[in-house]
Amino acid sequence: RVAWLTGSQKKKQRGEMLALIASGEAALVVGTHAVIQDQVVFQNLALAIIDEQHRFGVAQRLALRSKMGSGMTEGEPHLLMMTATPIPRTLAMSYYADLDVSTIDELPPGRTPIVTKVVADSRRAEVVERIRSQVAQGRQVYWVCPLIEESEALDLSNATATHAELSQSLPGVLVGLLHSRMPVAEKKAVMSLFTGGEMGVLVSTTVIEVGVDVPNASLMVIEHAERFGLSQLHQLRGRVGRGAAASACVLLYTPPDSGRLGETARERLKAMAETNDGFEIARRDLEIRGPGEFLGARQSGAPLLRFADLATDTHLLEWARAAAPVMLAEHPQQAEKHIARWLGGRAEFLKA
Structure with a gap:
């Protein structure tokens, strides 16, 4: 059962x-x-x-x-x-804690690598032209936005406005809209049109991040890509490249008033453009955001260890891993004292 x-x-x-x-x-x-x-x-x-x-x-x-x-x-x-993309804490745990790691580092049969381009919002018209070209070839397109409706707090293009804009810019093309606040029946109807190939462009929030498989979709546009985390960007990009056709992901970013993206946002977009490997993306995320707490609930941020560094101290880590079972077997009392001092009753956190 x-x-x-x-x-x-x-x-x-x-x-x-x-x-x-x-x-x-x-x-x-x-x-x-x-x-x-x-x-x-x-x-x-x-x-x-x-x-x-x-x-x-x-x-x-x-x-x-x-x-x-x-x-x-x-x-x-x-x-x-x-x-597909371990969070920083989990990747760090795979180095430090007692986790066995299995990695599938190859594409399924019939998949094609995805080309990723970082494009400023000032070139939006070129992106729309690329969409027109893809649809003319019988392909389908995702356009992902971070918000559903206008927000005074965040000046971001939203899914509703983008849907209206693309519908006007692409006459003769069925442009759909999908977000979490829609009734279930309406969401199913929209996805049915898209998976059936009748809809050329799907404007959506991140509800399509996982579990959507449309092999005919060959272009993913992510608006305000600088606002997304690396795991989410990688998951969204994975919605294309699921068929034999060459696929692309466009990371559309909007520079702030200063005209320059912040260091962290720039590093994230650079990582996405340079690799399709989920574990490499996770490693970059670990570098950018920090590993978080091993003995707490934070999944990114400043590390617990003040001096050790994953990038430079791997040889010490290997030695410690070899020493730990010997210490447990031959010096159990000292091992227990060591555990009590460092874990302080928080060892449960190492199991998640």
């Missing part, structure tokens, strides 16, 4: 699923963040798989791992985390 849980389920269906999970009758449970909620009780959780790991917080991952249930008297579930 396979049970499934989402936040949008009706009360009766949700109750049925919770009962299947609690009794152990459901051998496999598939769900969204709803699986982590308190009322979800597993009888004997042995394996937790977290897909798109970068979209979960440390506390959420720990909450799932802690759901052992009444059927287990000791131990805890195995944990497998999957992501």
